[in-house]
Amino acid sequence: MPELPEVETTRRGIAPIMTDRRLDAFLVHEPRMRWPVPSDMSATLGGRVVRSCKRRGKYLLIEFDHGTQIIHLGMSGSLRRAPLDEPRRKHDHAEWLFADARFLLHDPRRFGAILWHPAEAGPVSEHPLLAKLGVEPLSDDFTGELLHGAFAGRQMAVKQALLAGNIVVGVGNIYASEALFKAGIDPRLPAGRLSGRRCMLLAQAIRETLEQALESGGSTLRDYVTASGEPGAYFTLHAAVYEKAGQPCIRCDTPIRRIVQGQRATYFCPRCQKR
DNA sequence: CTTTAACCCTGGAGGC
DNA sequence: TGCCTCCAGGGTTAAA
Numbered sequence: 251m252p253e254l255p256e257v258e259t260t261r262r263g264i265a266p267i268m269t270d271r272r273l274d275a276f277l278v279h280e281p282r283m284r285w286p287v288p289s290d291m292s293a294t295l296g297g298r299v300v301r302s303c304k305r306r307g308k309y310l311l312i313e314f315d316h317g318t319q320i321i322h323l324g325m326s327g328s329l330r331r332a333p334l335d336e337p338r339r340k341h342d343h344a345e346w347l348f349a350d351a352r353f354l355l356h357d358p359r360r361f362g363a364i365l366w367h368p369a370e371a372g373p374v375s376e377h378p379l380l381a382k383l384g385v386e387p388l389s390d391d392f393t394g395e396l397l398h399g400a401f402a403g404r405q406m407a408v409k410q411a412l413l414a415g416n417i418v419v420g421v422g423n424i425y426a427s428e429a430l431f432k433a434g435i436d437p438r439l440p441a442g443r444l445s446g447r448r449c450m451l452l453a454q455a456i457r458e459t460l461e462q463a464l465e466s467g468g469s470t471l472r473d474y475v476t477a478s479g480e481p482g483a484y485f486t487l488h489a490a491v492y493e494k495a496g497q498p499c500i501r502c503d504t505p506i507r508r509i510v511q512g513q514r515a516t517y518f519c520p521r522c523q524k525r
Numbered sequence: 526c527t528t529t530a531a532c533c534c535t536g537g538a539g540g541c
Numbered sequence: 542t543g544c545c546t547c548c549a550g551g552g553t554t555a556a557a
Binding site: 325341357361 | 533534
């Protein structure tokens with residue numbers, strides 16, 4: 251499941267190759283994604299020059315002079331570089347063709363999205379999908395104070411508040427459990443009950459968890475941008491609690507618990523993570 | 526306003 | 542071997 255580190259690694263993989271290059275063709279092989287891929291996107295993009303490859307939360311933003319292509323990898327998506335002559339595989343839904351490079355969007359479950367935001371509609375940050383997103387967790391704006399302020403008065407469990415995306419972006423189901431374990435916080439705790447100090451610890455834990463994943467991703471970059479790796483080869487996760495139900499906690503040997511919050515699995519150590 | 530739940534989809538796992 | 546059921550996940554949307 252691509253979370254922020256995987257998306258950022260993908261961005262770093264495609265940016266040096268796409269930026270300032272002319273996109274000879276953009277091909278849509280399967281328009282049925284999260285939302286239909288606009289039928290005129292090939293015409294919109296063919297022959298245009300990529301100006302930059304950015305990221306906001308888990309959205310990839312490929313910017314052109316006349317607008318921005320918004321890409322989301324959903325939960326099973328990957329963007330990989332492929333040799334020019336390699337046959338497409340099942341679930342390769344879209345294709346970017348440059349003179350000497352080619353990229354394929356592979357997404358078996360089609361939870362991903364490819365959208366277009368024309369420049370005349372204003373800054374892409376005002377797109378409905380991006381407008382209400384929270385702060386970037388790896389930016390200087392992401393602090394314990396910010397978390398504390400955003401959590402104030404919220405009854406929602408802290409785990410779900412982290413996942414909601416309106417406070418902080420890019421923290422998915424895996425890293426939410428991992429960061430809460432690292433910070434020693436019970437995922438069921440109402441967000442508004444967290445002290446300023448614990449919010450500071452949590453912000454730090456989130457940053458460390460994501461940065462650590464990002465570092466390990468750097469070495470597997472080639473899985474995203476060359477033809478060698480299988481599509482969807484995500485980072486090897488060195489999880490402390492995620493999918494470890496019943497196994498002994500690495501800190502105290504207490505069996506890790508699995509609960510469901512908002513239809514999603516949460517893993518935590520009932521002893522290390524306090525109320 | 527906040528919070529909850531359904532939904533989109535496919536592949537893999539487990540039961541029989 | 543095959544068929545059926547269940548589950549995973551991000552994030553939008555509708556409903557409570």
